[in-house]
Amino acid sequence: MGVSRRNVILAGAGLTAAAAIPAVQHVAWGSKSFVRDDYTPDFPDAPAGEESWMNWSGAQSATPKQFQSPASEAELSELVRTSAGRIRPRGSGHSFSGLVTSEGMILDVGQLSGLKSYDDTTGRATFGAGTVLFQAASQLNDVGRAFPNLPDIVDQTLAGSFSTATHGTGQSLTALHDYIHAFKLVTADGSVREVTRESDPDLFAAGKVSLGALGVVSEYTVQTIPAFNLKRIVTAEPIETVLDEALARADSHRNFEFYYLPGTGIAASIIHDLHEGEISGLQPSNDDDEMLEGLKQLRDQFGWWPWLRKRIAQSALPSGEVENVSDASLQLLATTRPIKFNEMEYHIPRENGLEVVRQVIAKMDRRKDAFFPMEVRFTAPDDAWLSPFNGGPRMSIAIHAAVDEPYDYFFSEFEPIFREHGGRPHWGKHHSQTREDLEALYPDFANFSELRRSLDPTGKFLNPHLADLFGETFRA
Numbered sequence: 001m002g003v004s005r006r007n008v009i010l011a012g013a014g015l016t017a018a019a020a021i022p023a024v025q026h027v028a029w030g031s032k033s034f035v036r037d038d039y040t041p042d043f044p045d046a047p048a049g050e051e052s053w054m055n056w057s058g059a060q061s062a063t064p065k066q067f068q069s070p071a072s073e074a075e076l077s078e079l080v081r082t083s084a085g086r087i088r089p090r091g092s093g094h095s096f097s098g099l100v101t102s103e104g105m106i107l108d109v110g111q112l113s114g115l116k117s118y119d120d121t122t123g124r125a126t127f128g129a130g131t132v133l134f135q136a137a138s139q140l141n142d143v144g145r146a147f148p149n150l151p152d153i154v155d156q157t158l159a160g161s162f163s164t165a166t167h168g169t170g171q172s173l174t175a176l177h178d179y180i181h182a183f184k185l186v187t188a189d190g191s192v193r194e195v196t197r198e199s200d201p202d203l204f205a206a207g208k209v210s211l212g213a214l215g216v217v218s219e220y221t222v223q224t225i226p227a228f229n230l231k232r233i234v235t236a237e238p239i240e241t242v243l244d245e246a247l248a249r250a251d252s253h254r255n256f257e258f259y260y261l262p263g264t265g266i267a268a269s270i271i272h273d274l275h276e277g278e279i280s281g282l283q284p285s286n287d288d289d290e291m292l293e294g295l296k297q298l299r300d301q302f303g304w305w306p307w308l309r310k311r312i313a314q315s316a317l318p319s320g321e322v323e324n325v326s327d328a329s330l331q332l333l334a335t336t337r338p339i340k341f342n343e344m345e346y347h348i349p350r351e352n353g354l355e356v357v358r359q360v361i362a363k364m365d366r367r368k369d370a371f372f373p374m375e376v377r378f379t380a381p382d383d384a385w386l387s388p389f390n391g392g393p394r395m396s397i398a399i400h401a402a403v404d405e406p407y408d409y410f411f412s413e414f415e416p417i418f419r420e421h422g423g424r425p426h427w428g429k430h431h432s433q434t435r436e437d438l439e440a441l442y443p444d445f446a447n448f449s450e451l452r453r454s455l456d457p458t459g460k461f462l463n464p465h466l467a468d469l470f471g472e473t474f475r476a
Contacts, residue, residue, distance in 0.1 A: 028304070029303060029304030034369060034402075034404075034406075035404045036404065036405055036406040036407075039058070039403075041058060044062070049065075050065050051063065051064050051065075051066065051067040053106055055093040055094070055095060055096065055100065056092070056094050056340060057341065057403050058340075059342055059407075059430070060095075060096070060098050061101070062100070062101040062102055062106065064102050064103055064104060064106045065103065065104060065105065066106070067105070067108065068108070069108040069109075069110060070107070070111065070112070072111075072112070073112065073218045076107075076109065076112070076186055076216060076218055077191075077192055079105075079107070080186050080187075080190050080216060080460075081189060083460070085105060086102050086103070086105065086460060086462065086463060086476075087105045087106075088102035088107065088212065088463050089106075089108075089109060089159065089212045089216045090107065091130075091156055091157035091160025091163075092132065092156050092157055094156050094160065094428065095164060095427075095429070096430050097429060097430060097431065098463065098464065098465030099164070099211060099212060099428065099463075099465060100212075101463055101465065107216060109159060109217075111130060112128035112130045112219070113127070113131040113135065114127065114131055115127055115136070115139040115140075116219070118143050122223075123145060123225065123226075124221050124224065125139075125143075125221070125224050126220070126221045126222075127139075127219070127220055127221075128158075128219060129157065129159040129183075129184075129216075129217040130157050130158070130159065131157060131158050132154070132156070133150065133151070133154040133155070133156055133157070134330075134334060136158060137330045137334070138330065141328065144227050145225065145227055146225055146226070146328075146330065147176070147179060147222070147224060148173060148174075148179065149167075149168040149176070149255070149333065150168050150329070150330065151166050151167060151168050151334075152333070152337075153334075153335065153337055154334040155336075159212075159217050160428070161177075162177040162217075163177075163210050163212050163427075164209070164211065164426065164427040165177055165209045165384070165387050166428070167377070167379045167389070167396065168255065168333060168379075169257040169377035169378050169396075170254055170255045170256070170378060170379070170380070171379075172380050173255070173380055174389065175382060175387065177208040177209050177382070177384055177387065178384070180222055181196065181222060182220070183208075183217050184217065184219040185214060185215045186215050186216045186218055187214070187215040188215060188455060188457075188460045188461065192218070195207055202447070202451060205383060205385045205444070206386070206444075206448050206451050209384045209385070209386040209387050209427070210386070211469070212461060213452050213461055213462070214451070214452055214456070216461075227328065228329050229274070229326060229327065230254070230273065230275050230326065230327065230328075230329050230332045231273055231324075231326040232271070232326070232327075232332045233271050233321060233323065234268060234270050234322050234323035234324075235268070235269045236266055236268055236269075236317055236319050236320065237267055237268075238265060238266065238267070239266065239361065242258050242267040242269050243354060246258065246354060246357075247350075247354070249271065250378045254271075254273050254274060255270075255271065255273075255333070256269075256272075256378060257375065257376060257377045258270065258375075259373040259374065259375050260364075260373060260374050260376070261295060261313070261317070261373050262361075262364045262370040262371055262372070262374065263298075263299070263309050263310060263365055263368075263370065263371065264310055265310055266313060266314065266317050268373075272333065275326045278326075279327050280326045281325070282327045282331050282332065283325075288335070292339055292371075292372070292373075295313075295372075295373075296371050296402070298312060298313055298316070299369065303369060304368060306365070306368065339402075340402075341400045342400065342403060343398055343399070343400050343401075344399050344411075344414065344415065344425075344429055344430040344431060345375075345396055345397065345426040345429045346396070346415075346418035346419075346426070346431075347379070347389065347395070347396045347423060347424045348395050348396070348421055349393075349394060349421070350392070350393045350394060352395075352421040353376075353394075353397070355421065356418065356421045356423070357395070360397055360399065361374070363414065367409070367413075369406075372399075372400040374397065374398060374399045374400065375396075375400075376395060376396065376397055376398075377396045377398075378395055379393065379394050379396060381394075385444035385447060386442060386445070388424040388427075390442065390443075391443070396426070398426075399414055407430065410430055411430070411432055415432060424441050424442075434471070435469060435470055449470050449471075452470065459474070462474060
């Protein structure tokens with residue numbers, strides 16, 4: 001859904017020529033810097049003998065005393081057993097919250113990766129926990145299988161995705177952790193436990209979304225389905241049209257989501273349905289990058305006057321169907337995100353979802369500095385103890401800010417709206433929830449906390465963020 005810098009410039013030139021421009025406001029806005037004061041793209045300086053770590057967006061960083069990457073499950077078990085300090089497992093760094101940060105040991109299971117076995121009778125596949133989602137989906141495709149759904153970013157590891165309840169979109173489709181049939185967990189004493197619903201129902205229900213707080217997962221066995229093709233249709237429409245039809249579209253399409261472009265009144269509606277027959281294939285494109293650059297330029301030049309900004313956007317943006325393609329599910333559901341950002345996402349009970357979306361859009365439109373699209377998705381319920389989708393279907397609302405721009409307003413302006421309507425935070429994204437909040441949101445939160453203490457009585461897998469979540473005292 002491209003909107004290029006050239007389109008913005010041409011539309012802006014046409015409309016500004018016909019409008020009376022308050023010169024003082026225009027000049028003042030043009031000289032404004034949107035970069036936040038504390039932004040740096042650089043890794044932190046580590047003391048002598050220590051390591052340096054930073055997540056994808058740079059919002060989290062640490063200088064651990066050790067950075068370990070075991071080559072086998074046995075080596076992982078020995079590392080955990082003999083470590084006297086704190087340990088935090090890491091994935092690919094796509095969590096915005098403080099799940100990984102540690103001044104002790106950061107443990108990378110990236111060498112425990114790849115397809116280990118596949119059972120053609122059951123459709124179950126076993127992977128190393130450090131396997132990246134795209135790698136896992138590609139290897140499944142090679143044997144004619146697929147995950148039922150995928151998130152839009154597939155650079156995360158299986159362990160990171162499952163442990164934070166990563167999800168795609170689809171009213172009848174569950175989050176990724178619901179595909180787990182079994183897993184191997186290395187606990188604080190170095191023991192390796194093989195866990196299934198039948199062998200240990202409580203640990204299975206807790207371990208599917210574990211936040212890395214129960215131990216380190218070394219291996220997953222997942223249920224797969226036959227590989228399938230999808231047809232994708234992307235439409236640019238007025239946001240009110242999309243909101244009026246959102247629930248009906250979610251019910252009638254396999255995958256449905258939409259993005260709202262702040263300050264424009266325009267949304268991009270995306271549907272995927274099963275496709276039979278020949279496929280068109282997906283052509284390489286940088287439309288998403290161009291659109292973000294165009295929206296940013298629109299904000300930079302015309303954000304000071306919301307009316308003019310909206311008029312220019314609606315002149316520059318396409319209208320109606322902008323894409324109609326078919327391809328393998330892996331190719332259409334997954335995207336790359338080269339432009340970095342910070343994100344907050346809350347999962348709202350479906351019955352409250354549209355009211356929250358409308359409030360968030362209204363508030364976002366009043367922020368003259370906002371330009372990054374917000375995303376709305378739909379997910380079916382599951383029974384994992386810490387799954388945000390436990391207990392009923394949810395509508396997920398994600399807001400974003402460019403990686404170098406302020407995002408503190410997420411907490412002051414938008415999180416109160418999410419919380420007021422029963423929202424549960426995405427575990428891997430920015431939020432400020434603590435134990436008291438979470439116990440009210442999750443019926444099994446106390447059970448999870450008790451199980452965590454029994455598996456890790458000394459808090460080997462805690463860090464400050466997890467200590468806040470579970471109401472534990474943390475001493476470095």
